[in-house]
Amino acid sequence: xxxxxxxxxxxxxxxxxxxxxxxxxxxxxxxxxxxxxxxxxxxxxxxxxxxxxxxxxxxxxxxxxxxxxxxxxxxxxxxxxxxxxxxxxxxxxxxxxxxxxxxxxxxxxxxxxxxxxxxxxxxxxxxxxxxxxxxxxxxxxxxxxxxxxxxxxxxxxxxxxxxxxxxxxxxxxxxxxxxxxxxxxxxxxxxxxxxxxxxxxxxxxxxxxxxxxxxxxxxxxxxxxxxxxxxxxxxxxxxxxxxxxxxxxxxxxxxxxxx
Amino acid sequence: xxxxxxxxxxxxxxxxxxxxxxxxxxxxxxxxxxxxxxxxxxxxxxxxxxxxxxxxxxxxxxxxxxxxxxxxxxxxxxxxxxxxxxxxxxxxxxxxxxxxxxxxxxxxxxxxxxxxxxxxxxxxxxxxxxxxxxxxxxxxxxxxxxxxxxxxxxxxxxxxxxxxxxxxxxxxxxxxxxxxxxxxxxxxxxxxxxxxxxxxxxxxxxxxxxxxxxxxxxxxxxxxxxxxxxxxxxxxxxxxxxxxxxxxxxxxxxxxx
Numbered sequence: 168x169x170x171x172x173x174x175x176x177x178x179x180x181x182x183x184x185x186x187x188x189x190x191x192x193x194x195x196x197x198x199x200x201x202x203x204x205x206x207x208x209x210x211x212x213x214x215x216x217x218x219x220x221x222x223x224x225x226x227x228x229x230x231x232x233x234x235x236x237x238x239x240x241x242x243x244x245x246x247x248x249x250x251x252x253x254x255x256x257x258x259x260x261x262x263x264x265x266x267x268x269x270x271x272x273x274x275x276x277x278x279x280x281x282x283x284x285x286x287x288x289x290x291x292x293x294x295x296x297x298x299x300x301x302x303x304x305x306x307x308x309x310x311x312x313x314x315x316x317x318x319x320x321x322x323x324x325x326x327x328x329x330x331x332x333x334x335x336x337x338x339x340x341x342x343x344x345x346x347x348x349x350x351x352x353x354x355x356x357x358x359x360x361x362x363x364x365x366x367x368x369x370x371x372x373x374x375x376x377x378x379x380x381x382x383x384x385x386x387x388x389x390x391x392x393x394x395x396x397x398x399x400x401x402x403x404x405x406x407x408x409x410x411x412x413x414x415x416x417x418x419x420x421x422x423x424x425x426x
Numbered sequence: 427x428x429x430x431x432x433x434x435x436x437x438x439x440x441x442x443x444x445x446x447x448x449x450x451x452x453x454x455x456x457x458x459x460x461x462x463x464x465x466x467x468x469x470x471x472x473x474x475x476x477x478x479x480x481x482x483x484x485x486x487x488x489x490x491x492x493x494x495x496x497x498x499x500x501x502x503x504x505x506x507x508x509x510x511x512x513x514x515x516x517x518x519x520x521x522x523x524x525x526x527x528x529x530x531x532x533x534x535x536x537x538x539x540x541x542x543x544x545x546x547x548x549x550x551x552x553x554x555x556x557x558x559x560x561x562x563x564x565x566x567x568x569x570x571x572x573x574x575x576x577x578x579x580x581x582x583x584x585x586x587x588x589x590x591x592x593x594x595x596x597x598x599x600x601x602x603x604x605x606x607x608x609x610x611x612x613x614x615x616x617x618x619x620x621x622x623x624x625x626x627x628x629x630x631x632x633x634x635x636x637x638x639x640x641x642x643x644x645x646x647x648x649x650x651x652x653x654x655x656x657x658x659x660x661x662x663x664x665x666x667x668x669x670x671x672x673x674x675x676x677x678x679x680x681x682x683x
Contacts, residue, residue: 350635350651352658 174201177208182219182366184212191227197277198235199252206255209262219366221266229272256309259284269358283314289358291351296334369407370425431460438475439619440468447483452491458508462515469519475623475682480526489533509566520631522622526615527551537566547593547602558588626664627682
């Protein structure tokens with residue numbers, strides 16, 4: 168990707184596309200433009216045939232400390248309605264390739280919401296999550312109340328959202344918010360090891376698994392099952408299904424092409 | 427920078443001296459806060475590779491200043507607001523921390539010494555679990571660290587009976603690394619600290635991290651920690667220098683990187 172961004176940095180390494188939040192001086196405070204850039208970069212990777220996995224992380228001391236408060240301190244309700252900034256967040260949910268978040272330091276407010284948009288989350292052991300919006304007389308607006316509740320249930324979601332209390336990596340792991348904790352020094356190395364493995368899995372399987380799992384989150388089990396079934400059938404039209412089953416029978420490693 | 431703490435960095439060692447000698451360095455809200463900030467400074471300062479916490483005058487620290495205790499006081503909140511943040515800062519620090527116990531370490535003063543990685547005791551030093559004498563329980567992490575250092579039975583004995591433990595007795599219990607004579611005190615404390623400060627700092631930090639984790643890890647998870655710890659240590663300059671010096675049959679020069 169040749170596009171140059173102001174607030175993020177993108178790189179590729181094999182079939183892994185990485186997006187790094189890049190405003191380290193302000194702990195990567197998220198502004199509207201940064202979110203737009205993240206979405207553009209994600210959509211770019213999603214369309215790029217050479218990329219199979221997307222990694223999202225932050226440069227500097229933290230993933231991100233939250234949204235840029237200066238940007239919205241004086242906004243009126245109608246300013247926000249007309250700005251319609253959260254439409255970009257809706258587009259994030261449409262990315263088809265797996266997104267792995269690698270977070271360290273802080274993931275607070277908008278940054279926690281961004282982390283919750285990832286499919287898998289790895290965290291350094293010192294990481295703190297939280298929704299401090301309540302302390303500013305507002306509340307999360309980019310999915311925080313929805314995504315956190317779907318993940319951990321009403322009880323803990325209410326507690327954390329009411330109090331703005333920090334959630335330790337240990338608690339985040341306990342409640343299923345993150346997949347794994349790594350030493351802070353090894354977060355990126357271990358994330359890439361995992362991402363690398365994921366790039367070797369059949370891409371179409373990963374794609375339709377992601378679509379089906381997301382379906383389970385807000386559809387009835389009946390609808391979800393119907394949807395899953397169709398995706399299962401659909402994979403039998405792929406070359407990778409033929410290759411995968413053939414390799415299994417021939418007792419060798421499959422080689423998947425994403426076709 | 428501070429009013430109740432002296433902070434000085436000498437030969438890559440940060441010396442944090444509790445400085446209320448006329449009150450036997452008893453803790454006040456300000457002292458708690460300043461110790462916390464001093465530890466934070468030393469943790470962040472890349473030129474610092476070891477910390478020494480000690481007391482000015484004849485005491486190390488006599489614990490909470492009882493002058494501030496009254497009927498209105500919520501003892502739980504005092505711990506949450508003042509002591510716990512100080513102890514968490516100490517716990518977070520990955521550099522070696524030495525308590526240079528120059529005199530009495532009583533109550534929360536003893537707790538502070540227990541929370542450090544090493545305890546050097548002057549021959550005039552003593553440890554007192556003073557809490558029981560005023561009808562309280564050892565706090566500020568005291569009962570967490572004590573049984574890990576000397577075992578459950580001895581910890582209970584000290585905490586319940588509240589008898590003064592001399593430097594020599596503390597040495598026998600395994601509570602202190604070394605007892606030092608009054609004459610040699612400052613020099614030997616500095617020597618010990620400077621020795622630690624020239625060791626592989628990152629590896630010491632990882633030893634601290636993994637030893638702490640060993641108390642609350644499943645064996646299999648702990649083996650994974652071993653792997654991660656060694657991977658990190660294996661990437662340091664100090665590891666490369668150590669191997670090189672071994673091959674070249676010379677003393678290694680560690681930089682803490």
